Amino acid sequence: MIRVGRPSQESVPEKTPRDAARPSLLTPVSSMRSFWGLMRAYWVSDRWKEAWTLTLVIALLTALSSKAGVWFAEASGELVNSIAFFHDAANTTPLRTLLVNAGILVLLVLLKDAGFTGIRNLVSATLHRKWRGWLDSRFNEALLDTNHTHFHAQHASTGSGTPAPDNIDQRVQESIKDMTGGAIGLAMGVFSVFTSFYFVGGALLKSSVEVKGLEFLGSYGSAALALLAVAIYVPFNTWIAVKLGGLLERLNVRMQQAEGSYRGELTTFLRRSFHVAASQGEGVQRTMHGRLYVDIDGTWTRLNIVNTVYMSFELIYNFIGARIVAYGPGLVPFIHNGLDLKGYITGSELVNSLIGQCSWFIHVMPAIATLRANSQRVTELANAIENVQHPQEFYSQTGRSDFHYAAQNPVFGLTIQKLELAHQGEDASPFLSAANLRFRRGEWTFLKGESGCGKTSLIKAINGLWPYGHGTIVFPEGVKSFYAAQEVKLQPVSLKQLVCLPGSEHDHSDAQVAAALYKAGLGDFISHLAEGSREGKSWDQVLSGGQKQKLVVARIVLQQPGLLFLDEATGALDPEGKIAFHQAIKDNCPDVTVISVMHEAVAPRSMTGSEFYHSIVAIADGVATKKPLVPTLPVELTTILAQPRPVEDKWLRFSRRLKQK
Known part of the structure; x- marks a missing residue:
């Protein structure tokens, strides 16, 4: 039986190396070595009922929130119409109509934001907590197995051609936490886009009218014009956001590495604080900290610049989308008396709602970039764990690793035969x-x-x-x-x-x-x-x-x-x-x-x-x-034996005299 690694230092293992020489074919993180494998693992695990129940509740609340967006647009149109015709002679109860429409709008805001969206936030936070806890337990179980995976993963620097995962603690805690939160937000955003297309698009088609110059589209003219504006404006700006998001992703990965290195050195320093004080090594330690922080500062500077550019891009995008793209398409039928003011406002608010939902990718692109960065660090750790499940095969890629473990009758004790130890390298001498x-x-x-x-x-x-x-x-x-x-x-x-x-x-x-x-x-x-x-x-x-x-x-x-x-x-x-x-x-x-x-x-x-x-x-x-x-x-x-022995000396003298006679 062959194996490198044995259970626990400073402890009494339940198994000897030969007993542990039968590593399982799968680890708790075997299915998490790719992005999509990591994303779906929880939903196909033994906790699938919990995962899918929370997911379906979130989906239902998201659909209701999208439907409430349509109600909000219609109520906005009614309110604007009651304001526009407040002094109309035909309006016999202008104040009452205005207050009723305003009250309905407020109630819809409360229902949408405090009701559907607020409860959805609570349920999504619960899903975040459950998913993160499950992933944390899986990675801890994989690292702390009888194969000493935590040891091999850190000390095998180049076994598979890739460096060992840095800052494992950061990956298990911060990266998993941020990744799960980002993934849930991304999923809710994608589902919101589809539900918005269904509800808002349906409302646009229902309220659509004929547009001069587009008579061949019949009564779907204004809806087609609005959807065309959204189809041109949103994808182009999403492409720009993706490019900026890729840069943010790379900088986020680099920032996590720099922060992790600095934090790791601080932790190590605090553990050896006495030795630094005794050797008066504060100056050297200070220089080391300064050198590590330079990397953080430089990366942070570049990250701040890109974030500033992205923030400016997003503000400009929001203004043009809400004030020009949303209200532009409806002007054509409104000018030609194809729409009244109420219909124009309602249609424009529907387009604005659709742009807002479809622009979700743009608004959360920095979060998506962070999600990709965090998922990359988590999948790297999963791959590192998987690679060292057969340590000798792993180490054999960078040197000779051929240790054999066997058993014998305990009467014969422990035996070592033809053992040679070397360092990394195929040609390393023992x-x-x-x-x-x-x-x-x-x-x-x-x-x-x-x-x-x-x-x-x-x-x-x-x-x-x-x-x-x-x-x-x-x-x-x-x-x-x-x-x-x-x-x-x-x-x-x-x-x-x-x-x-x-x-x-x-x-x-x-x-x-x-x-x-x-x-x-x-x-x-x-x-x-x-x-x-x-x-x-x-x-x-x-x-x-x-x-x-x-x-x-x-x-x-x-x-x-x-x-x-x-x-x-x-x-x-x-x-x-x-x-x-x-x-x-x-x-x-x-x-x-x-x-x-x-x-x-x-x-x-x-x-x-x-x-x-x-x-x-x-x-x-x-x-x-x-x-x-x-x-x-x-x-x-020794001292006693070195002292003179009178009795022995007397006997020796007597023996010599007898021999002389």
Whole structure:
């Protein structure tokens, strides 16, 4: 069974690499690798009833809003007519007629804007929230799988010929949020255009009259003239809007990349704030921030210029459309007495409504550009996730990646055969070779070598977290493993949950967790098991580096792994703390196989002077060799043996005299 990648660092996985060597054919985002696949995924998912119910309600409210637009145009014509004939002798109740028509118009505005449009906004916002939440869960599930997709997606820079996705957090949160909102708005706009053509176009045809010069069209003359004006004016300006929108799309993508890089550096800086302060590196950090912001500022400048041009274009377009194109076609029959004032105003308002609905693409082109930019970033992430589902195949595109994982009887422990590690590149020479390494059950092994020789890389390769090289790793069947790294990051959950990771806090009783904390030297925190923070600070902020590493000991004691990897896991502890760290594991994890990397040149010993470790893997000149640990005598015993031994000296002198005689 072949695989690169294994479940969870600093945790006890439920499966070994060979168990996880059966990746599923589909990921939760497999259908979202293209724009249309991303758009329809929610509507064909297990939540399809929810999606389609909300969609149909939005469609119904959109149709009613379009129909209300026709009522509004007719009511506007009635109001203008009552104003024009206010002083007409035939109008016996001019004030009453005027007020009634004005009241009807106000009621229609309330019905359309506060009723149909307002409720539609609420339902569309609900659809936005549901769709975004579903997509967020899909991408989180895809990234946080047992294949370590989140790890491979970030560290495989050129595996598929395209760079790794930058700012994954931004893509999952901001890009998905803006994309779903933009897509819903786009869909509502498209549907509004069709419903407006149906209702408004029908009303125009119904009120159409013959136009001089277009007698061959009969009574459809004025409607044809109005539709022709709309057909010429709107598409031409839409073409201009599309060109400007394409430029806005490219600038939006660039802006997101620049903002993401700056935000990422700020986040990294705040995490290493102490180190910057201790080294007085504020000047360098300030320069770096300034350099990153230059990119934001330059892109923002270009984006503002294009937005200003687009805003001016839109204002001019709206004025010409509402005041000239809408009222122009009806002038011809009005001048020739084919239409009265009421008919002219009603027809012009209908044309204005039609232009407004058809111009929706122009009004929201910046939003459409943002939608395309955001969808591009989301589909790029989906493709990156899909590409690394078979990590060795992915890494093999840029170097040799041929690791084999197998299983054997746990009695034989862990075996490494013909292992070579390299860097990216087809012709890259191996920097570390291990012909045959065997780690027996219960054996403790100390990895020794100069800094940079590949000690950590060897542990990563055993755990499936090194991409390039080849070899065979045979794990003990059914044995859980635990990888403890030097840097410990704690999630913002309760203390009990932190100790119980990767399982649930319900897997162990409070007494078991408390006992593990006590054995790890964190007994002072037993009374705070249920707390997610202390004094407003998360446990990651409360605990020191050494305490975090003791927390790892508590996890080990609680989980009882059979295979333990310590990757400089005691770096933040003092000498006594390192001894206590090892002693807790020795006392509470019988038969555990330990493979450890430490800064020390000599493996630590217990307080009584006995050795924790049984063997050493020495790495020199790129070759890893294993040999038994030569016991060294404790300092106290060496001192005693170096002192004179009077009884022994007297016996030796007596023996010599006997021989002389």
